[in-house]
Amino acid sequence: MNLKKRFTLLSLAVAIGLFWIVPSYGQTFSSTGSMTVPRENFTATLLNSGLVLIAGGIDNGLYLASAELYNPANGTFTPTGEMETPREWHSATLLNNGMVLIAGGYNNSGTLSSAELYNPSTGTFSSTGSLISARDYATATLLNNGMVLVAGGRTGVNEIYLLTAELYNPATAAFTATGSEKYVHLEGTATLLNNGEVLVAGGFNNASAELYNPASGAFSTTGNLNDKRYFHTATLLNNGNVLIVGGFDEVRALDTAELYNPSAGTFTLTGNLNDARYLHAATLMNDGQVLVAGGYDGPQSSAELYNPSTGTFALTGSLITARGRGTATILNTEFSNLVLVAGGEGSSSTLSSAEIYTGLAVTGIINPKYVILGVIYAPPGPQSNVEYTSSTFVGNTTTLNSSFSSETSLSVSIGAEIAGWGSMGKILGTSTTSYTETTGTTSTVTLSQTTSLSDKTTGTPNAFSPINHDYDQVVLWLNPVLEYTITPGSQIKVEWNGYGYDTCDQPAMDIYFVYVGYLNGDFGPNPSVAQVLARSWATNPNCPAQTWPSGEGPGLTATDLASVMAADPFSNPSYVFALAPGVSPATTTDGRFTIATANPIYNQVTDFPYVQCAPGGGACDSEMYSNGYTYTSTLGQTAMYQFKQAFGLQEQFSETAFGIGITGSVNQTQTLTWQNVWQNTITNTATETNELLIQGPSCTGSPCSPVYQGPGEFDAFQDNLYGSFAFIPAN
Secondary structure (H helix, E strand, C coil): CCCCCCCCCCCCCCHHHHHHHHHEEEEEEEECCCCCCCCCCCCEEEEECEEEECCCCCCCCCCCCCCEEEEEECEEEEECCCCCCCCCCEEECCCCCEEEEEECCCCCECCCCCCCEECCCCCEEEEECCCCCCCCCEEEECCCCEEEEEEEEEEEEEEEECCCCCEEEECCCCEECCCCCCCCCCCEEEEECCCEEEEEEECCCCEEEEEECCCCCCEEECCCCCCEEEECEEECCCCEEEEEEEECCCCCCCCCCEEEEEEEEECCCCCCCCCCCHHHHHCCCCCCCEEEEECECCCCCCEEECCCCCCCCECCCCCCCCCCEEEEEEECCCCEEEEEEEEEEECCCCCCCCEEEECCCCEEEECCCCEEEEECCCCCCCEEEEEEEEEECCCEEEEECCCCCCCCCCCCECCCCCCCCCCCCCCCCCCCCCCCCCECCEEEECCCCCCCEEEEEEEECCCCCCCCCHHCCCEEEEEEEEEEEEEECCCCCEEEEEEEEEEECCEEEEEEEEHHCCCCCCCCCCCCHHHHHHHHHHHHHCCCCCEECCCCCCCCCCCHHHHHHCCCCHHHCCCCCEEEECCCCCCCCCCCCEEEEHHHHHHCEEEEEEECCCCCCCCEEEEEEEEEEHHHCCCCCEEEEEEEEEEECEEEEEEEEEECCCEEECCCCCCEEEEEECCCCCCCCCEEEEEEEEEEECCCCCEEEEECCCCCCEEEEEECCCCCCCCECCC
16 A cells, blocks of 8 residues: 655644644744854755855954854754855855855955865865856856756956856866846846746846756846845746745835746736835745745745735744845755744844754555554354444544654654454544544545444354354455545654555455464465455555655565464463452453453343253254443553554655645655554443354264363453453363
8 A cells, every 4th residue: 555645734623533634733943053254155965964054244344254064953053164265145055965065255355266175074165266257146056967057146346247157167176258148137046947948037227037948058038027126036946937026126125926937938017015125035845836035125033825826825923033135044854844933133233042843743654564453253153153233432542653763863652542342443533423524635534433333253163162263353444545644843743643545556445364374374365365465456556656665565474474363362372361469350461351241131140051952953052242332431451563664665755735735755764653552531321242153062862972071161251452352261
């Protein structure tokens, strides 16, 4: 079964916790460590290691050569090697080899032509080729061919605006001239499009835009902006359009925004900002929205989110410190939607402070191979049977520990419940026989209730050996989905929200009963059982692909089968059924089984006879035994069964659901650890009935031949994990 990342913002209120959680975590800014020095007009570059390189800038008139690294794991900045030349208004570009190209800029010597490389392995800067033209305020764009396009800017003390552009080749460490821009784009933007071209837009006193074609090395005009603007931002959206936000038009800060459509070559206005701003930061979030934070018309402390689906901006949490000329960098922590906002100019001084924006939590599902719903214990003899019928929630809780591990240190909170009982395939529900389904865009069905099921299980075939645990059955759910919410923060938290099933793999819940004798090999091979447990349908080509750990696949392995079998403690020959002394009602020392006490309302008896029929074909005694789960809440013991299994996961995903685009990846060990824990307080409304018919061996001849010499009475014990009957010889 495949992992389908489903990220919805549904507001569902359904029974017993089976629902997609609405992300209710506020979008907030929180303080993190401060930079070692205040700085503005600097650069921030996310390295492949997940650290953020902060380089250069200016601090109250002092040009900086210093650099530092921000570590998201501990929220601290630490110094790294210094640049050879102090500079502000330079560019910083992460190259395909993991190094960072620092080019141009300005210091008290004037506009710079020097360039240098930062090596994350050594933490040092070293000179590389010089720009053909000294320039600051230039744009720098990594092309798909690995070269860097450096374009425009200004040069010299007379502030000559440049039209020229050049390419940096990491292989030769040299800059070479390329085509020239047709318009001056000082303080404009450059954005790499999905087709490999570069959109250069706006600039001082300029509404023009043009495209750079790496194949021809030439610039060509494209549609004009609707407003003249500079000190704006340009963000490539997941749909391939470019969002242009805010800026200055020589008179005022702008609250307008527009979208560039590469297919049409045109700009169209979209929703307005709530606050006009320029020299702000714009960051594409993991959910496809754009965070716009800070800037000037102030300076600004407000922040807002642009939703590409609705074309609107909505205010989100405010910066702790109003700032412009700072940086905003989304951090490389899967699903986190965490953005580092650092430095800049505050109300009265250059800032060293930094803060973290925490975005929306996201939700999704994973698919384990199976869930153990219950164990059915075979009653004594072929003439006996036990029938389970119910539609009530029987408080059995499944706890998931160590579900994920990754470099981002995922912590797991307990939040999943599953009711397992006898043979019923009961998942979660209320005292009703109906069910409710909610189907989302990935055809994933979440159940709030389930239909009432009934199963009658006959006893072992040999009446003279009435208890044979090979005929016990373990009840498996073979197409479950587990729902989770990933909450961003300094440590990512994964909360399990409930269960459902996936119609992409199976049209309904796949509840399967497997005899212990097939699990331990006593019954020999069974092709039909093997076919079901191989779960070949989990590789449905119409469902999204999944990735499994080494040596694993969708089929149940020998390790899985051993774990399934071990859910029945009697499958272990060394298991000892022993009662704890002085406990009432009588309960085993491990807490797994408790005597089913007499209850006149349900015609229960304490024990029942297993008597051979009368000689000569005479009458056979039979005993009907009933149990209602309303009375199980008196059992105050504890039992637990724990097992592990691997699960499949689609490693990379990108999907839009209900207007929210999600992109990301997960790194994990892909092992789930499950604990089935019986709850000692059960609240339900009394509509479960379990019935047991007991009849002893038949008699051939007079006297009987053979004569039954086994136990003449059995006690019925309740399995505290799964609610089913277990049958223990009494006399």
